[in-house]
Amino acid sequence: xxxxxxxxRDFVASSADMGKAASGSDLKxxxxxxxxxxxxxxxxxxxxxxxxxxxxxxxAEDAFHLVGRSEGVELTRQLAERHCAGAIRDLEDMPExxxxxxxxxxxxxxxxxxx
Numbered sequence: 001x002x003x004x005x006x007x008x009r010d011f012v013a014s015s016a017d018m019g020k021a022a023s024g025s026d027l028k029x030x031x032x033x034x035x036x037x038x039x040x041x042x043x044x045x046x047x048x049x050x051x052x053x054x055x056x057x058x059x060a061e062d063a064f065h066l067v068g069r070s071e072g073v074e075l076t077r078q079l080a081e082r083h084c085a086g087a088i089r090d091l092e093d094m095p096e097x098x099x100x101x102x103x104x105x106x107x108x109x110x111x112x113x114x115x
Contacts, residue, residue: 024064030054034072037072038070041070043088049063058098088107
């Protein structure tokens with residue numbers, strides 16, 4: 001599972017996808033991932049939570065809900081799509097070969113993996 005998938009799944013995964021409900025586990029570890037950073041644009045109160053590593057009482061849960069109400073997950077998807085599109089453009093400069101095909105497939109995996 002790639003970084004994009006892990007970051008987004010932390011907020012939107014279903015029990016069927018991961019064997020557990022979305023939990024905000026990165027937040028509980030004190031990590032501010034892309035969805036959180038984007039959400040902070042809409043909900044500035046997240047900035048204080050980020051600075052203290054979500055260590056305040058209820059921080060992780062509050063941040064999780066704010067991210068869910070924000071555009072953070074969608075903006076993270078868009079970020080991953082932009083990076084993958086750029087990578088695929090760069091691969092077009094390579095001669096056709098198995099390695100090029102594998103790298104191109106990796107971009108598809110990053111964006112479309114379901115489990």
